[in-house]
Amino acid sequence: MKTTRIIIIAKEPRPGFAKTRLIPALGPLGASALADRLLRHTLAQALAADIGPVELCVAPEMEAEYWQPWRRQDPIELTQQVEGNLGVRMMSAAERGLQHGHPVMLIGTDCPALNAHQLRAMSTTLARHDACLCPVSDGGYALLGLHRAHADLFTDIPWSTSEVARLTRVRLAQLNWKWAESPALWDVDEPGDLMKLKTFYPEIVAERF
Known part of the structure; x- marks a missing residue:
């Protein structure tokens, strides 16, 4: 039974807009190219998890040419991020997603280890808790x-x-919610993360990196 909506909070991988902390190592074009591959990897894993609808909640403009192929891809729902900081955008996405009557899992595109198996496991965990969290080694989630x-x-x-x-x-x-956590994973934010990415996910990394 498909019971969980996966909402991917995604930036358009345009140069100078996505993965900007990797620009010193990759340059604007290289950083945007890697952002594109990470996004596609995340989307593929979300679809493979097969636990419910997959929503791409995008910025800055849903009408941008980059997103149009996914507007025509039936299993994927494309939505627009609201204006505001990340918290405002995530809150809005969660509220909108929950209106469909199922729990939601908000994810980004920076954690290649968050694969289909992990997503299915987190969905099962969420069914028994108020919330679930997958932390990453840099202190985020x-x-x-x-x-x-x-x-x-x-x-x-x-x-x-x-x-x-x-x-x-x-x-x-403070909310007195019951939540569960998975073991911490790692994400790709800084130049120092690129070697680990190349070691474990060489298919995501261009040969020249």
Whole structure:
């Protein structure tokens, strides 16, 4: 039974807009090319998990040419991110997704280890909890699963810092929600992450990197 909506929070991989922290190592074109491959890998894993609808919640413009092939791909729903910081955009996506009557799992495109098997396992875990969390080694998280949205999980969080997962746990505890966590994974944010990516996921990395 398909019971969980996967919402991928995605940026268009245009030069200078996506994976900007990798520009010193890859240049604007190389960073955007890697962002494209990471996005496609994430989308493929979300579809392979086969646990429910897959939504691409995109920025900056859903009408951009890059997204049009997916508008015509039936298993995928394309939606527009709202204006605001990451917390505002995630809260809006979660609220909209939950209106369909199933729990949601919010994910990004930076964690190639968050594969179909992991997504299925997290969906099963979410069925027994109020929320689920997949932390990453830099202190953030790669997945947040919810049965309902609450602004406290997305407000006054210092995004892109090592405090994100810790503060999210604090907020979950303050809400008296029961949540579960998977073992920590790793994501691709900094130039130092590229060697690990090349070692474990060579198909994602261009040969010249």
